[in-house]
Amino acid sequence: MAPMANLKIASWNINSVRARLDIVERLLIEETPEILCLQETKVVDETFPHEMFARHGYDQRILHGQPMHHGVAILSRIPLDAETPARHDWQDNGEARHIGVRLPNGIRLENVYVPAGGDIPDRAQNAKFGQKLDFLGRMTRWSESLREPTLLVGDFNIAPLECDVWSHKQLLDVVSHTPIEVETLGQLQTSHDWIDLGRRFVPAPQRNYTWWSYRAKDWAASDRGRRLDHMWASPAVAEKAVAHRVLESCRSWLRPSDHVPLITEFEV
DNA sequence: ATGGCTGGTAGAACCAGA
Numbered sequence: 001m002a003p004m005a006n007l008k009i010a011s012w013n014i015n016s017v018r019a020r021l022d023i024v025e026r027l028l029i030e031e032t033p034e035i036l037c038l039q040e041t042k043v044v045d046e047t048f049p050h051e052m053f054a055r056h057g058y059d060q061r062i063l064h065g066q067p068m069h070h071g072v073a074i075l076s077r078i079p080l081d082a083e084t085p086a087r088h089d090w091q092d093n094g095e096a097r098h099i100g101v102r103l104p105n106g107i108r109l110e111n112v113y114v115p116a117g118g119d120i121p122d123r124a125q126n127a128k129f130g131q132k133l134d135f136l137g138r139m140t141r142w143s144e145s146l147r148e149p150t151l152l153v154g155d156f157n158i159a160p161l162e163c164d165v166w167s168h169k170q171l172l173d174v175v176s177h178t179p180i181e182v183e184t185l186g187q188l189q190t191s192h193d194w195i196d197l198g199r200r201f202v203p204a205p206q207r208n209y210t211w212w213s214y215r216a217k218d219w220a221a222s223d224r225g226r227r228l229d230h231m232w233a234s235p236a237v238a239e240k241a242v243a244h245r246v247l248e249s250c251r252s253w254l255r256p257s258d259h260v261p262l263i264t265e266f267e268v
Numbered sequence: 269a270t271g272g273c274t275g276g277t278a279g280a281a282c283c284a285g286a
Binding site for chain 1: 269270271272273274275276277283284285286
C-alpha cells in the first residue's frame with residue numbers, strides 16, 4: 001500500500017541549541033520531521049541560530065527563550081496557525097518553559113520543559129521541589145479545562161513507571177522518580193485522559209529510556225537511564241499516531257545532549 | 269562511582285542540570 005503523507009513530530013531536550021547545532025542539523029537531515037520541538041535551548045530569542053533551520057525549510061520558528069537557562073522553541077516546515085502562540089507560565093516566576101501553537105489541522109501542539117526540581121525531594125527544605133509540584137498542579141488545572149485535541153510533548157523531568165528507571169528501588173528518593181512526583185504527574189495524566197505514546201508503542205516493562213547522565217564513564221555500558229521525556233496525546237490524537245520511536249543512537253553522536261529525541265508519526 | 273560531566277556567562281574556589 002502506498003504510504004500516506006504522514007506528519008512527523010520530533011521533541012528533543014537539546015541542552016543548548018547553539019552548542020548542538022551540528023547534531024540538530026543531522027537529525028533534520030536524517031529524519032526530516034515536519035516539526036521539531038526543542039527544550040533547554042539556552043538562548044535569548046535575539047540570538048537564536050535561525051540560519052541553519054531556514055536552510056532546511058523550517059520557516060516557522062516560534063521561540064520562547066531567556067538568558068542562560070531553560071528556553072523552548074518550535075521549528076516547523078509546515079504553516080502554523082497565525083494566531084499568537086501561547087506561552088503559559090505554569091511556575092508563575094517568568095521562566096521560559098512553555099510554547100504552544102495550533103497546527104493547520106486544528107490540533108494544538110504544546111511544548112513544555114518541566115522544572116528539574118533540585119536535589120532534595122522535600123518542599124520544606126527545597127523550594128525548587130515545591131515549584132516543580134506546583135508547576136504540575138497548574139498544568140493540571142489547564143489540562144482539566146482543555147477541550148481541543150492536543151499533543152503535549154517535552155521534558156517532563158519525571159520517570160513515572162518502575163521500568164522507566166534503571167533501578168526503581170535506588171531511585172525512590174531521587175528527584176524525578178519519587179512517589180509524590182509520580183502521583184502528581186498521574187493527576188495531570190488523568191485530568192485529560194492523556195495517552196502516553198511512549199508506552200502505547202513500547203509497552204511496559206520494556207526498556208525505553210530517554211536520558212543518561214553525562215557523568216557516567218560509559219553511558220551505554222552502565223545504562224543508568226531514565227524515561228524523562230514524553231509525548232502525551234489527547235485520545236482522538238493518539239488514534240492518529242502510527243509510529244513512535246526514541247532515538248537512542250543520538251546519545252552516541254559527537255558532543256551529545258544528555259537527552260535523546262522522540263519522534264511520533266501521525267496519519268493525517 | 270547518583271555525580272565522576274556539561275554549557276552559559278563571567279572572567280568563579282560560579283550556577284544549574286537531574
